[in-house]
Amino acid sequence: MSAAKNINITLKIWRQKNSKAKGNLETYKLNDVSTASSFLEMLDQLNEQLINDKIEPIAFDHDCREGICGMCSLYINGRAHGPDTGITTCQLHMRMFKDGDTIFVEPWRSRAFPVIKDLVVDRSAFDRIQQAGGFVSVNTSGNTIDANATPIAKDDADKAFMAAACIGCGACVATCKNGSAMLFVGAKVSQYALLPQGKVEATNRVLNMVRQMDEEGFGNCTNTGACEVECPKGISLENIARMNREYLKASVK
Amino acid sequence: MKLDSKIPEGHISQKWTDYKDHLKLVAPNNRPKIDIIVVGTGLAGASAAASLGEMGYNVKAFCFQDSPRRAHSIAAQGGINAAKNYQNDGDSIFRLFYDTIKGGDYRAREANVHRLAEVSGNIIDQCVAQGVPFARDYGGLLDNRSFGGTQVQRTFYAAGQTGQQLLLGAYSALSRQIGLGRVKMFNRHEMLDLVKVDGKARGIIARNLVTGELERHSAHAVVIASGGYGNVYFLSTNAMGSNVTAGWKIHKQGALFANPCFVQIHPTCIPVHGTNQAKLTLMSESLRNSGRIWVPKKKEDAEAIRAGKLKPTQLAEEDRDYFLERRYPAFGNLVPRDVASRAAKERCDAGHGIEANDTNEGVYLDFSTEIQNKGKQAAYAQGNHNPSAEEVTKLGKAWLEEKYGNLFTMYQKITDENPYETPMKIYPAVHYTMGGVWVDYNLQSTIPGCFVAGEANFSDHGANRLGASALMQGLADGYFVLPYTVSNYLADEIRTGKISTDLPEFSEAENRVKDSIDKFLNNKGSKSVDHFHKRLGLIMWNKVGMGRNEAGLKEAITEITALKEEFYRDVNVPGNADELNPQLEKALRVADFIDLGQLMAMDALQRNESCGGHFREEYQDAEGETLRDDENFSFVGAWEYKGDDITKEELHKEELKYEFIKIAARNYK
Numbered sequence: 001m002s003a004a005k006n007i008n009i010t011l012k013i014w015r016q017k018n019s020k021a022k023g024n025l026e027t028y029k030l031n032d033v034s035t036a037s038s039f040l041e042m043l044d045q046l047n048e049q050l051i052n053d054k055i056e057p058i059a060f061d062h063d064c065r066e067g068i069c070g071m072c073s074l075y076i077n078g079r080a081h082g083p084d085t086g087i088t089t090c091q092l093h094m095r096m097f098k099d100g101d102t103i104f105v106e107p108w109r110s111r112a113f114p115v116i117k118d119l120v121v122d123r124s125a126f127d128r129i130q131q132a133g134g135f136v137s138v139n140t141s142g143n144t145i146d147a148n149a150t151p152i153a154k155d156d157a158d159k160a161f162m163a164a165a166c167i168g169c170g171a172c173v174a175t176c177k178n179g180s181a182m183l184f185v186g187a188k189v190s191q192y193a194l195l196p197q198g199k200v201e202a203t204n205r206v207l208n209m210v211r212q213m214d215e216e217g218f219g220n221c222t223n224t225g226a227c228e229v230e231c232p233k234g235i236s237l238e239n240i241a242r243m244n245r246e247y248l249k250a251s252v253k
Numbered sequence: 254m255k256l257d258s259k260i261p262e263g264h265i266s267q268k269w270t271d272y273k274d275h276l277k278l279v280a281p282n283n284r285p286k287i288d289i290i291v292v293g294t295g296l297a298g299a300s301a302a303a304s305l306g307e308m309g310y311n312v313k314a315f316c317f318q319d320s321p322r323r324a325h326s327i328a329a330q331g332g333i334n335a336a337k338n339y340q341n342d343g344d345s346i347f348r349l350f351y352d353t354i355k356g357g358d359y360r361a362r363e364a365n366v367h368r369l370a371e372v373s374g375n376i377i378d379q380c381v382a383q384g385v386p387f388a389r390d391y392g393g394l395l396d397n398r399s400f401g402g403t404q405v406q407r408t409f410y411a412a413g414q415t416g417q418q419l420l421l422g423a424y425s426a427l428s429r430q431i432g433l434g435r436v437k438m439f440n441r442h443e444m445l446d447l448v449k450v451d452g453k454a455r456g457i458i459a460r461n462l463v464t465g466e467l468e469r470h471s472a473h474a475v476v477i478a479s480g481g482y483g484n485v486y487f488l489s490t491n492a493m494g495s496n497v498t499a500g501w502k503i504h505k506q507g508a509l510f511a512n513p514c515f516v517q518i519h520p521t522c523i524p525v526h527g528t529n530q531a532k533l534t535l536m537s538e539s540l541r542n543s544g545r546i547w548v549p550k551k552k553e554d555a556e557a558i559r560a561g562k563l564k565p566t567q568l569a570e571e572d573r574d575y576f577l578e579r580r581y582p583a584f585g586n587l588v589p590r591d592v593a594s595r596a597a598k599e600r601c602d603a604g605h606g607i608e609a610n611d612t613n614e615g616v617y618l619d620f621s622t623e624i625q626n627k628g629k630q631a632a633y634a635q636g637n638h639n640p641s642a643e644e645v646t647k648l649g650k651a652w653l654e655e656k657y658g659n660l661f662t663m664y665q666k667i668t669d670e671n672p673y674e675t676p677m678k679i680y681p682a683v684h685y686t687m688g689g690v691w692v693d694y695n696l697q698s699t700i701p702g703c704f705v706a707g708e709a710n711f712s713d714h715g716a717n718r719l720g721a722s723a724l725m726q727g728l729a730d731g732y733f734v735l736p737y738t739v740s741n742y743l744a745d746e747i748r749t750g751k752i753s754t755d756l757p758e759f760s761e762a763e764n765r766v767k768d769s770i771d772k773f774l775n776n777k778g779s780k781s782v783d784h785f786h787k788r789l790g791l792i793m794w795n796k797v798g799m800g801r802n803e804a805g806l807k808e809a810i811t812e813i814t815a816l817k818e819e820f821y822r823d824v825n826v827p828g829n830a831d832e833l834n835p836q837l838e839k840a841l842r843v844a845d846f847i848d849l850g851q852l853m854a855m856d857a858l859q860r861n862e863s864c865g866g867h868f869r870e871e872y873q874d875a876e877g878e879t880l881r882d883d884e885n886f887s888f889v890g891a892w893e894y895k896g897d898d899i900t901k902e903e904l905h906k907e908e909l910k911y912e913f914i915k916i917a918a919r920n921y922k
Binding site: 003004017018034036037038040041042044045048051052054056057059061062063064065066067068069070071084086087091093095116117120122123124126127130131132133134135136137138139140141142143144145146147148150151152153154157158160161164165167168191192195197198 | 300303304307318319320321322323324325327328337339372375376377378379380381382383384386387388389390391392393394395411412414416417418421424425426428429431432438440463490492493494526527529530531532534535561662663666667669732733736781783784825827828832833835836
């Protein structure tokens, strides 16, 4: 391990009292940040300092802090989840920054993700898209066929898994100039489209999920590929292509 | 109070089937007249809410996260057990039942555990039907791997993201019911009290975390599925928001809290890096299928490694101590978690730790042997019977990447070291809590109408949980147990009608919550909530952690009394009640952790034996193994709340009877 050292940084952080208030960037100085700390541990340290200085601490979303729950969501120096690839903000470490750096921290920016407070945004639009069709309509009785009754080619199973690895963080939307949610929706549609269990409802699923996506105010896809670059789970653009095929197939039926 | 576990009569293999056949039902036309609240949307909560909604009840589900998909079940990595015997290695329901009881060091209820083993196969069927993408082999069938404490391969998995895939499966079932209007979802809401009317659970007070509004919600039954309490230690593998508040609030309303001292310290986590650390990251137990755990044999080598003068890869084979393989040849690196954790602590306490942090606490998890073995196998499978060393290493690494790629990447991001080239550094950390709210066979607490599921209850894992069994229990409770037992309870509620939230009991509960919030916000103390939480964590880790003794536990109890007094006097909670206020949320949770921490120390003090994760230093044999006392401690210790002074809580005992398994010393040698 490259030995940890302490650095001093300046932070420019978006502060916004609530969804209706006008926000602005505030400047904070923070000293003695260990480069072994995660980015969110650095924010904890800043909040501790703010509380001691009687300044209201910064609200930010976070939970598992190991890159899987999808709750953390920061735009750092102009990049979703900051200057590293294949990670969420909680996995970003301060060794990516240098002593004396100024770091800009903003919330996800998208019409469909309104700011609730400071760096916290409302991503419930994703839940509603899932509710519109992101499931297999099977009752939870346990009385289904044996799990091994239908063999599934390993290649399909692996691809479905790779699509299902999406954590619903919204980095794809935040980084897209159109605010498109196609990578998120494409991943869910693909997971089911690749598995025999999902084929029965494939038509309704893709139509309903896309309809809901449009209603939520997400933009369209213009194939810039920014989403794939920033996706912490490496969800491939192929999923968008697959969704488009599914959508076309469903539309001409 | 006499504890009635309501375990049905009959042979162990028939109990659940017979019992289920005679439970009362609620007819489909009556179900829409009945309201159910589910708190928590992890595996247990999401599966319960989805199943009950699907049956036709009106369900309200609550989670504090911004979406039900974030619940911490999502972070489970390694797998889920099921007695399918797909690998033809002699597995059966009985063996899964036996392994779980033995793994729990004979401190779990036979009947509950057998039921869990019985439904385990249905879970896999159900999840596959929902489109959960488990790992498969080239024949298209489901793949399995081994976990600690077993000698069969019964663990189903999806790379190192099994919890994520299962939770997203349950979330999809829940989403379906939300879309159909059968479940109403309350994201960013936290339950802050239980409302009891005439002794029955009739609702909750929840705080809308965005607006700060206190809301009254009524129901005919309340299901608590709010997870475990590992964050009482501040540092743990739990999510930052994981808390005991829902469980503790019902405890204060009369639900007994069972075996709070049974905590699982997981052997393979990334070691602590410094004082600003907020949480610890687990490296899945599945890695012990492929990794070998060792420390340097000589202390001077350990010192040289810590000082950066020696690399682990430079240490000769004969200078390494593979201490698990040495002490436990039959199970080797796959001994249960409590055994592996204590063995690592023993080596580090003896001066062989390799991590250059304050405590030198760390051991190696080394994949070099596996790279060679799998590399050779892969080369042979490709028809190359005389591979070069480079080819073997390359193929071996590719094999590891396919099995554990995401874990290796995660490790590298956190530590800046490449585990394909140099062994991982690991150390035990708080991971799971076997203790929890006491429930009977129906998963009902001592409050009628208040059910508790998943990690939040105490029921299935005794004093130590085996790997890949938490996911199994969460889904078993939610999909296959609660739908029957909750319906049985509700069969007597079909004439009750809607419960009014204007009842005085709701106002009283709301006022209790409001008072505690106002008290914190008006306190204007000098120290942050985290300051107190970290101090509590240190007391717990040092005195109620991996090794416990009478003197330390007594000190912990006294110190927590003092800490509690100081917390209420001097905590500083900024902001207001009517807005998103994460510091206030934390303060309310830490208040409950302080009480619980004290109860944990009391429970550990009364249990004069060592069993599973509970290691009392006074009770060990000459080789440092746990010494159980079955004559005096074969019981569930369930505590009754007696007011603000936790030291006044009263212990009740539920005797554990082993009719079908012969109780024996737990031996993994």
